[in-house]
Amino acid sequence: MDLIEELKNYCEINNPVGALMLSGEWGCGKTYLINTKFIPLVKDAYVFVCVSLFGIDSLDALRVEVKKKWLEKMCRIREIGISLGEENG
Numbered sequence: 001m002d003l004i005e006e007l008k009n010y011c012e013i014n015n016p017v018g019a020l021m022l023s024g025e026w027g028c029g030k031t032y033l034i035n036t037k038f039i040p041l042v043k044d045a046y047v048f049v050c051v052s053l054f055g056i057d058s059l060d061a062l063r064v065e066v067k068k069k070w071l072e073k074m075c076r077i078r079e080i081g082i083s084l085g086e087e088n089g
Contacts, residue, residue, distance in 0.1 A: 049073050
């Protein structure tokens with residue numbers, strides 16, 4: 001199975017118990033792969049947020065950062081919908 005298929009399979013798991021880590025040396029193309037190959041393939045099915053682990057020193061800090069990024073993304077999506085006249089109330 002190739003990496004893109006593995007990522008798709010992970011995204012299809014309901015309530016995953018862990019995370020999928022994509023590792024590799026700096027500059028090897030991890031972010032490029034996600035942004036140019038994977039996200040365009042599944043962008044209509046999922047909402048993606050990017051979280052840097054730089055400076056994260058605990059699981060609680062990671063949870064806070066993930067929630068923060070998710071809320072920021074949801075606010076942007078909501079603003080786009082409103083600007084397109086799709087407000088629901």
